[in-house]
Amino acid sequence: MKRTEHFAEQRDAEAPPPLRPLLVTFAAAIAGEAVGLALVPVLLPGLARSFLGPEPKGFWYLARSSGVTAYVALWLATLLGLLLSTKMARRWLGASVALELHRFTSLLAIVLAGFHMLVLLGDRWVGYTVEQLLVPFASSQYRPVWVGLGQLAFYGLILVFASFWIRPWIGTRGWRTIHYGSFGLFALATVHGIGAGTDVGGLLPLYEVAGFTVLWGLFLRLLPHLSGGGIAARPAVERD
Amino acid sequence: MDERQDLQRVEPNERRRGQQRSARRPVPRSARELKALLAVSSLAVTLGGWVGLSLLDQPASAPAATPPGATLPVVEIGALPSPVVVQASPTPDSGAPSAAASPATRSVPSPSGNQQLPTVTVPRQAPAARTRSSR
Numbered sequence: 335m336k337r338t339e340h341f342a343e344q345r346d347a348e349a350p351p352p353l354r355p356l357l358v359t360f361a362a363a364i365a366g367e368a369v370g371l372a373l374v375p376v377l378l379p380g381l382a383r384s385f386l387g388p389e390p391k392g393f394w395y396l397a398r399s400s401g402v403t404a405y406v407a408l409w410l411a412t413l414l415g416l417l418l419s420t421k422m423a424r425r426w427l428g429a430s431v432a433l434e435l436h437r438f439t440s441l442l443a444i445v446l447a448g449f450h451m452l453v454l455l456g457d458r459w460v461g462y463t464v465e466q467l468l469v470p471f472a473s474s475q476y477r478p479v480w481v482g483l484g485q486l487a488f489y490g491l492i493l494v495f496a497s498f499w500i501r502p503w504i505g506t507r508g509w510r511t512i513h514y515g516s517f518g519l520f521a522l523a524t525v526h527g528i529g530a531g532t533d534v535g536g537l538l539p540l541y542e543v544a545g546f547t548v549l550w551g552l553f554l555r556l557l558p559h560l561s562g563g564g565i566a567a568r569p570a571v572e573r574d
Numbered sequence: 575m576d577e578r579q580d581l582q583r584v585e586p587n588e589r590r591r592g593q594q595r596s597a598r599r600p601v602p603r604s605a606r607e608l609k610a611l612l613a614v615s616s617l618a619v620t621l622g623g624w625v626g627l628s629l630l631d632q633p634a635s636a637p638a639a640t641p642p643g644a645t646l647p648v649v650e651i652g653a654l655p656s657p658v659v660v661q662a663s664p665t666p667d668s669g670a671p672s673a674a675a676s677p678a679t680r681s682v683p684s685p686s687g688n689q690q691l692p693t694v695t696v697p698r699q700a701p702a703a704r705t706r707s708s709r
Binding site for chain 2: 366384391392395396398399400402403404407426430431434435438439442446449482
């Protein structure tokens, strides 16, 4: 019975996730933003005023809050990925639940990071153009190196997320290699948050805890390899 | 007999392929609930951050600018004949200063008449103290 469950979990992990929930999520996000844009000026005129005037600050505030939320989502996605690969997820959450949450938090991080970038177009103080937002290191207005590192992390996140769907074509080894890169992009996102974020003073504990937990998870992941057991390519099948 | 053996040999492979082709197992309810919780909480954090920053930064973003022509309380530097009148000057980023746009100031004579007190000039729009660090 356990063997059957394990095969089912393994099959779920290897199969590309269905596209329909992704499209539904994107449609819901767009619809939610449209409703928010229509209702906020009516319900919260004080907040709507933050988008008006010669130098509106609302865009900057939204960019800051969505950037931090995107970082937390990326942190959760990285932790869940580590839990899945170290088999701890099966004990705590169940492998299928952890896998679903891992994919979902990755998607959440992409959506929030995309919003974090796009909303900066409205801020006249930094005055980004579309090209500067899309091309890494193309801007010069505001901490260009740190901003560029964040842009690289965003594209890396999209690549890692897309690897769920292109796994049948790139194979497990290619998928795994791309997934190892997610630790690098997590580091890039952390550096971006510390270097470019203006809230770093209050949020430094968040970056510290996030960095420490991911490093700890990575250590647990590599422990069998370090102790000579080698990294199991797949979770070992439990004996019946 | 041979036919049954063939069936037994083929069946597991077919079953496995069929499983791969078949729909994925339904997402557990707990996963759906956790996903909904994550989505709602991330939205709440983002919007809460915007509201909080807007409210916190309100005094800094709207400095109480002294309008031109307003009277300021005079600091006691001897007996002044009248309160100092605030006069307007052009905004700092309005281009190169010209003679017409130079800040108009008013000298206030001291009671003794042989010494001039410093004049007070307030810009028309006091530039908000928005530095990169304050963002």
